[in-house]
Amino acid sequence: MNDPEAARGYHRLTMHDPSGLRPNDPRLVRDYQPLRWDRKPPQFKTYPGLEAILLPDDISLIPGGGLGVGLLSRLLFLSAGVVRTADLAGEKVYFRAAGSAGNLSPVEVYVVTGDMAGLDAGVYHYEPVEHALVRLGDAPAETPPALVLTGVPWRTAWKYRERGFRHLYWDAGTMLAQTLALAEEAGLVARVELGFVDHVVAALVGADGVHEVALAVVPLTGASTTLPDPDEVTVGHLADDPLEFPLVTLAQRAGDLATDEDVEGWRRAAAPLGTPRGSSDAPSLRRPLDEVIRGRGSCRQFDPRRTAPGELLGGAMAWATRAVPGDFVADGATLLDHYLTVHAVEGVEPGAYRWRSGELEQLRTGQVRDVAAHLCLDQALGGNGAYTAFHCAPLDDVLGALGSRGYRAAQLEAGIVEGRLHLFAYDRGLGATGLTFYDREVARFFASEADPMLVTAVGAPDYAPVPGGLPRRPLHLRRN
Template sequence: MNAAPPVARPADTALAYHTRTKHSLKAYAAGPETLDWDAQPNPFREFEGCPRLALPLAAEGLAATYGEMVTPGAVPPAPLDLAGVALLLELSFGLAGWKQYGPDRWAVRCNPSSGNLHPTEAYVLASNVAGLPDGVHHYVSRDHVLEQRYAARASTSVAFASASGFAMQRSFARSPAGPARLHLALSSVHWREAWKYGERAFRYCQLDLGHALAGVRYAAACLGWNASMVEGVSSAEIARLGGFDREADFAGAEREDPDILIQITPGPALAVAPPEPDTRGWTGTANVLDRHKLYRWPVIDAVSAATHGGTGASDPAAAAAPELPPRVVTNGAQASAVILGRRSAQRFEAKNSTMPQDVFFGMLDALMPRDAAPFDAWGFTPRIHPLLFVHRVEGLAPGLYALPRREGITGALKAALRNDFQWVKPEACPDHLPLYRLVETDCRGIARTISCHQAIASDSSFALAMLSEFEATVAADPWRYRQLHWEAGLVGQVLYLEAEAAGFRGTGIGCFFDDDLHRLVGLESLEFQSLYHFTVGRPAIDTRITTEPAYPGRSA
């Protein structure tokens, strides 16, 4: 009698997926052989049959400066009401404008996305928020409206203990009595990325989640609010709260994968559970985004299932966070203008991309984990450590540099990387910034080649590869395969806004030759893996592309 084949452990599935979806100089990861841009999936999810609530537009009138946004306590808390929720969504998931080139017109959003495909969907879970009906609402960025998926009925309340061990209270109540509670549940439509990127798309969806989490935290900071990722909540729980597990509501439509639950508070507060809907009171059916799918990528479903979780052992960041002085950011630019003005650079002006040294060091300092936006939304040990290809920074020798983002990891990095690296701290580098020069060299050609031959990696001021503490982290809890990408996305969003605020511009690079980079720097195992590349420089603006208002015809 033949034995049944062994079932792969979830961690093995995640590790195998990662290896399978690597690009190399010899071949790219599996993807579609052709793209019909006229048949691109609908970039906007809607639910037919839901009551709609138009939200006010007020971001341009928000007074908070960029410096205040990233300084804890600098912005007085705004009321937790409908106007505040509208601003939160406008600055985190709303449109920043419409672009047009010839007959082509496309939306640009506040949160960046691989290929501008936007797999992330946002749901508002509200209770006792003035002006906002209690229930579950889906945000439609195209129209800046909320669709009420679930309407709360009678008040119910039940106490329970979370996986983190603290008592929380659950209820949905129509009554205005009691404190206001606000949570965001984020999900991903994997097909939006897979349509263009094939099997590697799951990685990009997770990076986008990290960008979205940082975007929510920055938007909350503009209102004087706190935003934090809720730990100890399972993927299945998030699916129930957001209604993603409702089979009938997604009949024939692309499903949404549960990802992150975020708690929003107007000030420091004990964690409270989101209101939990019951099985009645739901309305709406999801629209079909792509009626003519030409490919199937079952490996994405496999790695998605293998990395569901979120209820593993806690991983406190405080134990590994370095002792850092607080940042002093005096940038007086309007925070909302920086957020709304952020764009992904398409090309750089190489001759004009020399970056002042203080801007460069300030940007790296912003990547260090502190109790300030956006990293105070992240309750986990920092496990992303950039390798920087420095091209054009005043007073800094071109070459390869490393920025270990937590204490205790430098020794492991030294042991894993090439033994002829120098590990010399630049003379002008601030004492608290753990930046090390590994080798002094012109690395523009290397950066370009490793980043899928893209000139944006060589024409910039600097480019970087985000090394993650990989194999041991994923083996301990496969859910952390997602989490590592989220942290990389967080780091990327910091670079996006810091670059924009300094008069530069950044762009994420999801296409890179994984193991060719690893071999270049001496990595021989899965102990460390690069998850994301990024580049910052002076953008070359294509004047043929015109920009139109995000919401023409609408005012605050």
């Protein structure tokens, strides 16, 4: 259990390489044809026949309101709700409040709670389209409220094959960046807990542990939570013919914790881990968070002629790398190092940099737009923004201390930083996008010991984004 070699092997086997060749390894599915439209997984989990409890459609923040169904509605909608729809090749496609690679959104959200104002105790599934909850089972009246995030590998592996396992944690991270900010704004402390007994959490929400796996538990009360024991829960529908990628199952399973003692041991190992994030003060967001989140969309085209204000780098990085309250790293510390290619930022010479402990350290000077675009899987977006941040983790150290479960933590923290950079950029009227990358080339270019986990490009968009809609009234985009 929790053997670090499994995550190391997974990571190596799912690296992108410019040659386009995949490793010849029996653990990879060889004859799979990605993006077969006749096999496209549904975007959402469904519970046919179960009654939907509509959440309030007023998602405004009521100052001093406390955690009741109103605030829960705001947290859920602005973390995981549907804000836009579009027609693509005759099919309705839903876009969610948080970014997700390929818009595949493989993360499901459950609420486990005791009685709260406006909502009875229970285990609930969040329905993003209807902005509703369906009640799956019971929970004791005194259960502290928590979210449980699960990942559906097939939904993202349909396009990204085995690399989709990384996406589960990236996309949970972008979502949690929003949840954490919304909780903080409302005076709550949401914690990101990765130490839990996997089969217990999976059973609590009706996940089978293969086609749907537990990703994170997020208590909303500031304290670490003890979830209730699993009871009878209704099991939903994920897809008609989900394909299992054995390497994904292996990578997740290798990190599983089986007992409460395992959880305690894992948390003890995490408690001293990480590098201090430094003392640089982070500026605040200036606009209401609901406006920022509804205005967020991944930038599809940056304007390379525009130079970003210096705050978009120093301020955004300081804000995005604030400590994540949780159990996977020491308090106030981070598992990540960030390497940057700077292209057009006021007061910062173009070149390659490292961001560590709140300081920007120059590694080399000169314009590197072309290199940056190449590193990001030869995507122009990687080079035409103001800067591109490569979120890296010293995997040997992380896996050495935390076993294969540490891989989940490093990927998730990278997703959170990515999501926060988005929020900061949109707050300041600029844009950002998540990007994938050639793993070894990134490490080689920055001469870094750390492995890239995820990339964010930040800059001035080439167009004015349209804000998303409200619960049950998403903005409709015409795409064809």
